[in-house]
Amino acid sequence: MNKKVLLVTLIISSLLIIPACRTKAPGTPLQDYTGVELTYYKLHDNSEVISPYIDEFIKTHPGLKINYRKFTDQENYETTILNEMAAGKGPDIISMPNTWFASNYQKTTPLPQEFASIDQYDQTFVSIASKDLIFEDYAPSTDQEETRRIYGIPLHVNTLALFYNKQHFEEKLPQRGRPAGNWNQIREETPQLTLKNTSFTGLQRSAIALGTANNISLATDIIYLLLLQGEISFYNQSLTAAIFSSDGAAAADNKAFNIIDFYTSFASESKPNYTWNKFVTSDAPGQEIQAFAKGEVSMIIGYPETYQQILGQIEVLKNQGEQTIVKDNIRISPIPQITTEESGSKKSTYAKYYAETVSRNSQHSELAWEFIVFMAQQENAKKYFEATKKPTSRRDLIEEQSKHPIYGVFVSQIGYAESIPMVNAEKYREIITTLINKINTSGLQQTDIKLAQYQINQLIPTEGVINK
CATH class of the missing domain: 3.40.190.10 (Periplasmic binding protein-like II)
Structure with missing residues (x-):
């Protein structure tokens, strides 16, 4: 042979998809x-x-x-x-x-x-x-x-999934004991899980780590997730230009505007679902994971490796004499969807x-x-x-x-x-992070999203995202 x-x-x-078979004929010298x-x-x-x-x-x-x-x-x-x-x-x-x-x-x-x-x-x-x-x-x-x-x-x-603290849901939402399967319900139930106080952060416990960029490790990935779930085309069909903010609708009807507004609303004090801000944790990578390990946030979004990262944080915190959640309260549910399961719309995760x-x-x-x-x-x-x-x-x-x-x-x-193909994932991340930070500081304007789209388009070569 x-x-x-x-x-x-x-x-x-x-x-x-068949059982493995011999890769050499009997007697054939190697x-x-x-x-x-x-x-x-x-x-x-x-x-x-x-x-x-x-x-x-x-x-x-x-x-x-x-x-x-x-x-x-x-x-x-x-x-x-x-x-x-x-x-x-x-x-x-x-x-x-x-x-x-x-x-x-x-x-x-x-x-x-x-x-x-x-x-x-x-x-x-x-x-x-x-x-x-x-x-x-x-x-x-x-x-x-x-x-x-x-x-x-x-x-x-x-893929992205939702990590949650089982004890928090049993205490505050015992009728279900777990997160809702769609984002609207997550938003509506956020006040029930949020505990406010008079500290500098104003929050004793957050319902979910959403709304900011610098102290949420996967903020950009979560934005990509929501755009995909909202069936918003990131690029045109030929992948030569980003078009996510270009549906031509006014702000109230613009899909991308509504997606970004939904995300940042969790960090907006004027919104009923306010539950997170830039002071809850430091900007160091993975700080929302530490907050979850401490029981200071009920839900975080993560990848499979996030589970081991939570366990690692629990070990570090215990060694420092700090209170932590118990391992059995770490639970994982599928990533929530924009629509309900009954609607028949397509599911998506990033x-x-x-x-x-x-x-x-x-x-x-x-x-x-x-x-x-x-x-x-x-x-x-x-x-x-x-x-x-x-x-x-x-x-x-x-x-x-x-x-x-x-x-x-x-x-x-x-x-x-x-997923979303990218010319330069790190540059994209910087652009999205800047957009979120701007919104957290001065509110959302449709021009902010258009600027982010323009900046991404400046990175795309003439031939497009796919280098032919």
Whole structure:
């Protein structure tokens, strides 16, 4: 069996939703990969998580060396990748943010077409993977029938959900004992959970961490979530311009205006749902998580990793002799929707995740893709969830993982997860943060939203968000 046939057999057996099969014919000698090295960059995952996959893969690729480098700082990670790739260097395998692919997929090498078809990919991975990671081939051959190509394989998909303090809801809203499933009810019930006082902040306990930017870690992601739930197009159809504030309606009827107004109302003293302000916590990252751990806020919005961050804060606070909530009162519910379930409108949650891809600079792109697909096999995907608690990207593991007592909520939302491609996620974040801060200080004007849209449009190249 030659190398190409071996690769195809491996890929097809791992992408299709069928039991794993042999990747080599009996008696076929293993190829010697001595002198071949792959470099793999990834954020957060310890080498203890990745090393078992490397060790297992090398068993069928003797002599191969895979150098894994873990990064802990997101800004440093992303800057390093872009700088090294621009210099024609960098890793073979990159774990890349899903929002990057539209503008940067030309810097990567697509999955070889003989490895898996678009249909096989879509049958195996959740739909957001196809939406975020499949693009028109930037260098199609003349005899190529399918011009779309796969540029990434996600090992997980993170979505936003609602963390809440069970005790607070049993005390104040015992008729349900949990948050409402839609934002209007959340807003209406906020006064019942909010405890005011005469302190500097004016708040003894907040109902939910919403309304500001600097002391809510995921404020920008929450704005994206609400825009998606409101079915507001962030870009025009060709993705050449941001249009989220351009529906032409007056302020009272402008969808984006109403979304931003809803969000900031939770930090507006003139609104009945006022429950949060810039003084409740400091501006340090993750302070709303600490407030939740202290029992000073009943609800926060977070990703799967937020659960461990809450537990970590509880441990730190206990060591400092401070009061904390008990672990059993940490509960998670699906992200609320703008409309009620009875309305029949579509559901949406915001997804932020990383997908593995191969650099265009790699000298061993097929081998690098082979390793990525090996990691994404069903059994290996199960092990990845067990090690990281990051929800699966594979359709055939959703039913099993959705039963998990903590992370099952996130898995159950994957089917309606959405995202927004970005030219520069950090610049977008700065623009949205400035918008929210301006509103918190001087109130909301439609011109403020139009200015944010204009500033984002200044970042978009002539050819659009998708770098063709």
